[in-house]
Amino acid sequence: MDPMAAIKQTFFQECEEQLVELESGLLRMEDGDDDLETVNAVFRAVHSIKGGAGAFGFDELVEFVHVFETTLDLIRSAKLAATPAVTKTLLRASDVLADLVRAAREGGSADAGAVKIIADELSALLGGAPRQDDDGKVSVDSLDFEPVCISLDSIFDIGEPEAPATQDFILRFKPAVGLYAKANETLRLLRELGRLGETSVECDTTEIPLLTELDPEGAYLCWTIHLTTSAPEQQVREIFEFVEWDCELSVETADVGKLLEALQESLEPHEAPPAPIAVAELRDTSVATDPAPTSFAAPSDDHPAAARAEAAKGEGSGAVQATIRVDLDRVDRLINLVGELVINQAMLSQRVSEAGLSRASSVAIGLDELEQLTRDIQDSVMAIRAQPVKPVFQRMSRTVREVASMTGKSVRLVMDGETTEVDKTVVERLTDPLTHMIRNAVDHGIEKAEDRIAAGKPEEGSLRLSATHRSGRIVIEVADDGAGINRARVRQIAVDKGLIPAEANLTDDEIDNLIFLPGFSTASSVSNISGRGVGMDVVKRAIQALGGRISISSVPGRGSTFSMSLPLTLAVLDGMVVTVGGQTLVVPLTAIIETLQPKKESVHELGSGARVIATRNTFTPLIDVGAVLLYRDEPIEPTSQVALLVESESGAKCALLVDAIQGQRQVVIKSLETNYGHVHGIAAATILGDGRVALILDVDAIVARPRADMIVADMPAAAE
Amino acid sequence: MSKTILTVDDSRTMREMLMLALSEAGFSVVQAEDGVHGLEVLEKATPDVIVTDINMPRMDGFGFIEGVRRHEKHRGVPILVLTTESDGEKKDRARRAGATGWIVKPFNPVKLVDAIRRVAV
Numbered sequence: 001m002d003p004m005a006a007i008k009q010t011f012f013q014e015c016e017e018q019l020v021e022l023e024s025g026l027l028r029m030e031d032g033d034d035d036l037e038t039v040n041a042v043f044r045a046v047h048s049i050k051g052g053a054g055a056f057g058f059d060e061l062v063e064f065v066h067v068f069e070t071t072l073d074l075i076r077s078a079k080l081a082a083t084p085a086v087t088k089t090l091l092r093a094s095d096v097l098a099d100l101v102r103a104a105r106e107g108g109s110a111d112a113g114a115v116k117i118i119a120d121e122l123s124a125l126l127g128g129a130p131r132q133d134d135d136g137k138v139s140v141d142s143l144d145f146e147p148v149c150i151s152l153d154s155i156f157d158i159g160e161p162e163a164p165a166t167q168d169f170i171l172r173f174k175p176a177v178g179l180y181a182k183a184n185e186t187l188r189l190l191r192e193l194g195r196l197g198e199t200s201v202e203c204d205t206t207e208i209p210l211l212t213e214l215d216p217e218g219a220y221l222c223w224t225i226h227l228t229t230s231a232p233e234q235q236v237r238e239i240f241e242f243v244e245w246d247c248e249l250s251v252e253t254a255d256v257g258k259l260l261e262a263l264q265e266s267l268e269p270h271e272a273p274p275a276p277i278a279v280a281e282l283r284d285t286s287v288a289t290d291p292a293p294t295s296f297a298a299p300s301d302d303h304p305a306a307a308r309a310e311a312a313k314g315e316g317s318g319a320v321q322a323t324i325r326v327d328l329d330r331v332d333r334l335i336n337l338v339g340e341l342v343i344n345q346a347m348l349s350q351r352v353s354e355a356g357l358s359r360a361s362s363v364a365i366g367l368d369e370l371e372q373l374t375r376d377i378q379d380s381v382m383a384i385r386a387q388p389v390k391p392v393f394q395r396m397s398r399t400v401r402e403v404a405s406m407t408g409k410s411v412r413l414v415m416d417g418e419t420t421e422v423d424k425t426v427v428e429r430l431t432d433p434l435t436h437m438i439r440n441a442v443d444h445g446i447e448k449a450e451d452r453i454a455a456g457k458p459e460e461g462s463l464r465l466s467a468t469h470r471s472g473r474i475v476i477e478v479a480d481d482g483a484g485i486n487r488a489r490v491r492q493i494a495v496d497k498g499l500i501p502a503e504a505n506l507t508d509d510e511i512d513n514l515i516f517l518p519g520f521s522t523a524s525s526v527s528n529i530s531g532r533g534v535g536m537d538v539v540k541r542a543i544q545a546l547g548g549r550i551s552i553s554s555v556p557g558r559g560s561t562f563s564m565s566l567p568l569t570l571a572v573l574d575g576m577v578v579t580v581g582g583q584t585l586v587v588p589l590t591a592i593i594e595t596l597q598p599k600k601e602s603v604h605e606l607g608s609g610a611r612v613i614a615t616r617n618t619f620t621p622l623i624d625v626g627a628v629l630l631y632r633d634e635p636i637e638p639t640s641q642v643a644l645l646v647e648s649e650s651g652a653k654c655a656l657l658v659d660a661i662q663g664q665r666q667v668v669i670k671s672l673e674t675n676y677g678h679v680h681g682i683a684a685a686t687i688l689g690d691g692r693v694a695l696i697l698d699v700d701a702i703v704a705r706p707r708a709d710m711i712v713a714d715m716p717a718a719a720e
Numbered sequence: 721m722s723k724t725i726l727t728v729d730d731s732r733t734m735r736e737m738l739m740l741a742l743s744e745a746g747f748s749v750v751q752a753e754d755g756v757h758g759l760e761v762l763e764k765a766t767p768d769v770i771v772t773d774i775n776m777p778r779m780d781g782f783g784f785i786e787g788v789r790r791h792e793k794h795r796g797v798p799i800l801v802l803t804t805e806s807d808g809e810k811k812d813r814a815r816r817a818g819a820t821g822w823i824v825k826p827f828n829p830v831k832l833v834d835a836i837r838r839v840a841v
Contacts, residue, residue: 007736010736188839242838
């Protein structure tokens, strides 16, 4: 890749990180955190984006960031108070900034209207005219992106055709101690002058004291340089740009110099070197001695305290972690190899145990250690792909702001456990379902302000988004303090839509979970807020596709809590290993609700070979996995079997008949499609300890097919 | 032997740009992510020139420059400040802290190399 393109990519990655920092800082400020380091971190984030944007010439972005930065600088220097109204504007500005960054990355353009509205609001905070501020500080900063700095090249370009004529300069230059303390050197300055033209240099050494009085770090020399050059005076002066505070300097054209010499000769004909003070009278701007030259040992002490304070706070949000960036393919290759290692180790263990070696034998003990190590390696490698959910969570705060402003509600988002880590793919695929849930919660969950007040609740609704690790999974909860689920209404809708029979006897919990059924939507009209007619069933399916489960609990008048439990990684799976028709199969544990031993009296024939099993007052279809996968032709007696009560992604429940349960195991997922081809009813494969391939069941496919058959079989009966 | 430049900047983008521009100009580059890290790096590396940003977490450019100027071994190393502020307070503070010179952002490789040449023999 072109190196600049690679850096541009880095820039956009960094922008994403800075936007996250920015938003989290602003949210802390909104919570009343007035710590200077928080404001500094926010400022740095914006400043950093501006730096890169300027270098890549993203003018639209730079322009906006500049106003944003100037506003933050005012807050940083306590000239503007971070009131709730101000932080709200800043949060909206961060949203616009995110849009502008995206536009810059995708080569499009952001919504100019929205950008202008916020830019105007920011300008209003600046008092409307940041560039004309009287106290000078703001105007100085606002100048920093004006193209005032002209490069030497452009000076040559402009200068050469018009002014090739040479000019003679006489420079008098007396370095002060500060010049050397800042690592500047006379020699380099003389060399730079030499690049401009012909020079002759004289050194006045009369001020050098006796050796006993000589300060080794003192400045005693004075230089006179005659320079003949075609460069303009400005360019000559620029050479002394870095040192002008730490020296006495005069630059005159030779004519003035000669006049001065003549004048001095007439006044003091015997005094050899011209006194620098006399020269200073003739200069216009350039002499400025440092009133208190900074020495090495005692730097000016107006800011080290601040620097120390800042350094002490280093552990906070701005702390830098040592990281390396690795191509994702490499990580995945490593994960794959570790998967092979796990399988290999399991095979080895099994062979050793088959060979009849005692568990106390040195080989078996060594293998135990190997197993432990392999597991540790696997965990460590998986951890490489793990990422905090913070970026996704933070995106939600924007969603809340947007939906709240569209619905005219006031909602506060509280986040908890943003640092909880989960597999990168899980993090990425969380955004859509989570966005949908958050929109739903603000739109339908939280009541309008007047209803809240009437119910004796604070006017501002509260939405809580949290993540925790619980028994090897990540649990994410979205809790609102709204009205809770209107069960009577939900039930009525479900009946109206034919999702449940009118006389169905459902528990509160079951009614709440009706909202996950396909085709259910509580919104009286399809608003563009909660989504394009997308219901909670889509959310549920997305979560289940990640190997997760979702449930809801609701207390009328107190609010609802959606709870999602997701696996930490997609590379391994917790499975129930079962035997079917002499074959070993793996059923994903997340799909299994419970296992049961079918009793003769609970199994009912429906005709056409379909059977159901009565569990907890409902009838659940019984599916013989062996028959579906064509392992056997003859129907089998369910009572000799084990039934796994499973739930598919669509919420349909089924009881899968298997011959026996071998046990529960974590298995490494191997794609069947990449290695063989798609097989209906099979999701993937894995390799067991004995080296055999075991197929992982696609519960959805298994549940869906016979169900369709059953409906067809039932239809005539219903029609009769 | 090529000159070694220590770059101190919390922005990865800027570090990569500096790395590209400086290595193309034939310099060796050592990188640090902020002032604290910069001072740590100086315990091992011996740069000929230091290029530092001002706005950084943990320890900003001013603190870092003061740290270098107090450092027994490195106090004489030329330090160029990389800043978007073309004038004013920041430049002045950097100078008082002991900066040798400055480079004005937006980043321009020609100006960068030119400034380094000006302060390094």
